[in-house]
Amino acid sequence: MGDILESPSAERNKAPIWDMVLGRSIFPKLTANADAEKRVDLKVLELAAGCGVHTEHFVMSFNKSFKDFAIEWTPSDPDMEARLSIDARAKAAGLQRYILPSNGWALGDAGGTACGDGNSRRRQNADVRGSETADFAQHLEKFDLITCINMIHISPWSATRGLMDCAGKCLRKGGMLVCYGPYKVGGTATDSNMRFDQSLRSRDPSWGVRNIEDVCAVADENGLEFVEKIEMPANNLSVVFRKN
Known part of the structure; x- marks a missing residue:
């Protein structure tokens, strides 16, 4: 299929993320909001989209x-x-009517930003030519939903700050941000995630499994209210925020 890349990890988690989070909770709320506003359209921004496995499945x-x-x-x-x-x-997949051409927004340090397919080996040597600093001015209060899957732990902390800055500016009032991946809670996590944290930091000291409290604090600084955390398979969490 030419340019199409594969991601086993994205194939594994695409169904749980839809079934347990987006399809069950997030989109029912967002479509209700849109209906109340007499809208039939929803706009979604998928950051760190990876090779498109999630994009295709979710749409x-x-x-x-x-x-x-x-x-x-x-x-x-x-x-x-x-x-x-x-x-x-x-x-x-015949989805070009719904999926816009991808863009190269970089959050924080573009060269260290991970992708939603979790392919950190490829990302370590990422070709980021053509990436661009996100121009939020063109997208102020545009999106109903922003998703960010498996980025926060495989990127520098500046990327998380960039993510929250983007969400604070680009989400509509009442819009939601969903972040998926491994987290520490109160500085600790499952044994497997603590080992994963050590492995990440050995590969790049700027990476690592983040404390959820630190992520929530940066979200709050950008006008994003913590809504809930949803336990997912393989010791991951989906963390949901809402723009006030």
Whole structure:
């Protein structure tokens, strides 16, 4: 399939993220908000989109589950190969009507920003030519939802700050941010995640499993209210924020 890349980890977690988070909780709330505002369209920004496995699955699932609404999905990743894969997947699946051409927004240090497919080995040597600093001015209060999957732990802390800055500026009032991945709570985590943290830091000292309290603090600084954390398979969490 040419430019299409594969991601076993994204294939494993795409269904739980949809079934347990987006399809069950997030989109029912957002479509209710849109309905109350007499809107039938929802706009989503997917940061650190990786090779497009999540993009394709989530858009197809939305179209099946919320047929009275239209989705406009903007995938973003600083890696050129990832963006080519996203666009190729959208074309192959016949989803170009719903998935906009991917962009190269970089949050914080572009060269260290991870991708939602969790492919950290490829990301360590990422080709970020063509990535760009996010221009929030063009997207103020535009999006109903921002997703960020498996980025926070495989990127410098500046990327998390950039993520929250983006969400604070680009989400509509009442819009939501969903962050998925491993976290520490109160400075500790499962044994497997603590070992994972050590492994990440040995590869890049700026990486690591983050304290959820620190992530929530940066979110709060940007006008994002913590809503809930949802326990996911493989000792991961989905952390949900709302823009006030």
